[in-house]
Amino acid sequence: MNRIDTLFQQKKNNVLSVYFTAGHPELNSTASILGELEASGVEMVEIGMPFSDPLADGPVIQDSSSKALKNGMTLKLLFDQLKDIRKDVKIPLLLMGYINPVLQYGVENFCKKCRETGIDGVILPDLPMDIYEESFRKCFEDNGVHFIFLITPQTSDERIRMIDSISGGFIYMVSSAATTGAKSTIAEKQIEYFNRVKALNLKNPLVIGFGISNHETFASACRYANGAIIGSAFVKMLDKATDMKSDIRKFVKEVLG
Amino acid sequence: MKHSPDERGFFGKFGGAYIPEMLQANIEELRENYLRIMNSENFQQQFHKLMKDYVGRPSPLYYASRLSQHYGTNIYLKREDLNHTGSHKVNNTIGQILLAKELGKSRIIAETGAGQHGVATATVCALMGLQCVVYMGETDVKRQMPNVLRMQMLGATVVPAMSGNRTLKDAGNEALRDWISNPVDTYYLIGSVVGPHPFPDMVARFQSIISEEIRWQLKEQTGNGLPDYVLACIGGGSNAMGAFYHFIEDPSVKLVAVEAAGLGVDSGETAASIAKGTEGVIQGARTMLMQTDDGQIIEPYSISAGLDYPGIGPAHAHLHDIGREIVIDATDKEALDAAFQLTRLEGIIPALESAHALAGLAKMKFKSDDVVVVNISGRGDKDMDTYIKYMSK
Ligand SMILES: Cc1ncc(COP(=O)(O)O)c(C=O)c1O
Numbered sequence: 050m051n052r053i054d055t056l057f058q059q060k061k062n063n064v065l066s067v068y069f070t071a072g073h074p075e076l077n078s079t080a081s082i083l084g085e086l087e088a089s090g091v092e093m094v095e096i097g098m099p100f101s102d103p104l105a106d107g108p109v110i111q112d113s114s115s116k117a118l119k120n121g122m123t124l125k126l127l128f129d130q131l132k133d134i135r136k137d138v139k140i141p142l143l144l145m146g147y148i149n150p151v152l153q154y155g156v157e158n159f160c161k162k163c164r165e166t167g168i169d170g171v172i173l174p175d176l177p178m179d180i181y182e183e184s185f186r187k188c189f190e191d192n193g194v195h196f197i198f199l200i201t202p203q204t205s206d207e208r209i210r211m212i213d214s215i216s217g218g219f220i221y222m223v224s225s226a227a228t229t230g231a232k233s234t235i236a237e238k239q240i241e242y243f244n245r246v247k248a249l250n251l252k253n254p255l256v257i258g259f260g261i262s263n264h265e266t267f268a269s270a271c272r273y274a275n276g277a278i279i280g281s282a283f284v285k286m287l288d289k290a291t292d293m294k295s296d297i298r299k300f301v302k303e304v305l306g
Numbered sequence: 307m308k309h310s311p312d313e314r315g316f317f318g319k320f321g322g323a324y325i326p327e328m329l330q331a332n333i334e335e336l337r338e339n340y341l342r343i344m345n346s347e348n349f350q351q352q353f354h355k356l357m358k359d360y361v362g363r364p365s366p367l368y369y370a371s372r373l374s375q376h377y378g379t380n381i382y383l384k385r386e387d388l389n390h391t392g393s394h395k396v397n398n399t400i401g402q403i404l405l406a407k408e409l410g411k412s413r414i415i416a417e418t419g420a421g422q423h424g425v426a427t428a429t430v431c432a433l434m435g436l437q438c439v440v441y442m443g444e445t446d447v448k449r450q451m452p453n454v455l456r457m458q459m460l461g462a463t464v465v466p467a468m469s470g471n472r473t474l475k476d477a478g479n480e481a482l483r484d485w486i487s488n489p490v491d492t493y494y495l496i497g498s499v500v501g502p503h504p505f506p507d508m509v510a511r512f513q514s515i516i517s518e519e520i521r522w523q524l525k526e527q528t529g530n531g532l533p534d535y536v537l538a539c540i541g542g543g544s545n546a547m548g549a550f551y552h553f554i555e556d557p558s559v560k561l562v563a564v565e566a567a568g569l570g571v572d573s574g575e576t577a578a579s580i581a582k583g584t585e586g587v588i589q590g591a592r593t594m595l596m597q598t599d600d601g602q603i604i605e606p607y608s609i610s611a612g613l614d615y616p617g618i619g620p621a622h623a624h625l626h627d628i629g630r631e632i633v634i635d636a637t638d639k640e641a642l643d644a645a646f647q648l649t650r651l652e653g654i655i656p657a658l659e660s661a662h663a664l665a666g667l668a669k670m671k672f673k674s675d676d677v678v679v680v681n682i683s684g685r686g687d688k689d690m691d692t693y694i695k696y697m698s699k
Binding site for chain 1: 324325487
């Protein structure tokens with residue numbers, strides 16, 4: 050069974066997921082960050098595939114992506130780095146990035162490689178639903194890899210239901226109309242939207258991302274969804290980390306409260 | 307028409323709308339309304355009135371006799387440089403601002419390279435009393451300063467884009483991020499036939515007035531509305547698409563697009579997206595773009611800020627793919643020389659972008675009775691610094 054499904058079967062609340070960009074801060078820090086996140090109690094990880102032109106990202110992830118690319122990160126190298134990851138890391142792992150590098154790698158190859166490596170899900174914000182269904186869905190499903198869709202405050206109920214019907218794993222609920230980036234609070238209007246989506250009783254679990262940065266925002270997001278994702282705040286911390294292991298543990302501990 | 311995209315915005319295998327969910331509602335609103343609004347009588351009336359009284363259309367089609375003599379053929383210049391604001395860009399901004407108003411948007415954002423699209427956007431925003439924010443790569447802010455000052459005088463806020471090479475692509479990325487963060491009141495007034503569907507089709511339709519006029523003007527002047535060649539420079543491809551549009555279904559008319567080779571197509575410092583590009587997705591469209599094997603977009607280079615873009619409009623990628631469009635290229639130096647040649651032979655100082663189209667003339671073989679139309683997409687005022695430096699070398 051896909052590890053994402055297992056996770057949400059066992060745990061319905063307060064699932065903590067973390068995003069970081071592969072190849073940042075160091076080219077070869079990917080595997081050790083993953084190990085440390087799991088050891089700290091993080092339950093799911095999105096590994097960012099850096100892209101030169103990350104449209105949906107704010108300054109922090111733009112910066113980590115360009116640093117990672119400067120360090121020499123590529124999709125090929127990432128799969129090499131993750132080759133033996135399943136010997137150590139048991140939590141669900143996802144790849145998150147943009148469609149163009151995946152197209153150049155070849156979608157079939159990419160899905161196959163995800164299966165071989167033990168990648169459970171993929172998030173490609175700029176692959177639209179219709180093109181996914183037409184040309185990609187079969188390949189992902191044949192390889193047992195969940196394709197995760199985003200929804201936003203502008204997504205209509207009807208479209209959310211459609212997304213729910215074709216996705217697996219979970220639905221990524223973007224917290225507000227914004228690019229990625231840390232915010233320190235959750236506003237009234239966002240709560241209305243969270244409640245609206247919650248009331249739809251979707252078949253897939255909901256995970257809130259974008260703007261989740263600390264214990265407070267994590268805990269409030271978890272009141273409306275099965276879990277939440279921290280990205281920019283974690284990436285920023287890595288940038289300044291002096292002792293990566295202990296800094297990661299400290300960060301996660303603070304978020305879990 | 308054959309060259310319109312399919313329902314999902316594909317021209318053959320190119321185009322589409324590869325956009326994050328955050329832009330979905332905005333793009334859908336546009337897609338569902340643009341043709342209805344554009345084709346309404348009220349819109350057409352306003353558009354054509356502004357084109358005539360405000361922009362100064364039709365722009366002349368001028369028989370350039372000394373240039374013709376030099377190349378031993380018959381060269382006509384389509385004078386988009388004489389439009390209000392100094393380039394073809396205003397055809398599109400007038401169209402889109404009317405559309406934005408109809409959609410009830412109050413805040414306009416745009417990207418700009420040479421600053422011509424930024425100026426044309428700031429101009430129509432002043433005209434309509436709408437708030438205007440223009441993203442411009444920091445590199446371009448420096449090399450097109452007169453246009454930055456014009457935008458500011460027109461009341462626009464110019465925001466320097468600090469990512470990548472700090473040129474046109476990076477300005478486009480910032481504009482898209484702004485749109486993601488302001489999905490309700492904001493309209494993204496895109497400057498070329500690029501981006502997600504329906505932008506490439508919409509901008510092509512607004513710019514198609516160029517070829518519509520060429521046809522009747524040429525008929526008036528020569529008795530035949532069909533030239534043998536139409537030449538235009540190509541950054542994103544809006545002036546070229548405008549100049550080609552009404553000739554696409556006339557196979558006797560050869561459509562020639564001139565890309566910016568920068569220091570040379572194989573120099574590593576180029577913006578020739580067809581010559582050096584492969585298929586991929588850039589800023590919401592599947593098209594030809596310059597990229598690494600890993601799918602990272604390669605930073606382009608051209609002396610011309612308006613052509614300094616690593617992709618190309620999807621309709622051009624398609625027309626090239628099916629053999630309907632010939633794509634050649636010109637280096638910085640060839641463009642500079644062509645600009646000086648036109649200036650000295652005809653007394654017209656062209657924009658550096660348009661100078662690439664002129665440089666294309668030397669690369670083609672024309673017969674003495676051929677009729678060749680070159681689209682002069684803009685005037686050279688904004689490039690005087692570059693020209694003066696070149697002159698004193
Ligand atoms: C005068 C002029 N010509 C051409 C271009 C290139 O754009 P496009 O290829 O969309 O016509 C620009 C862009 O800034 C321009 O200012």
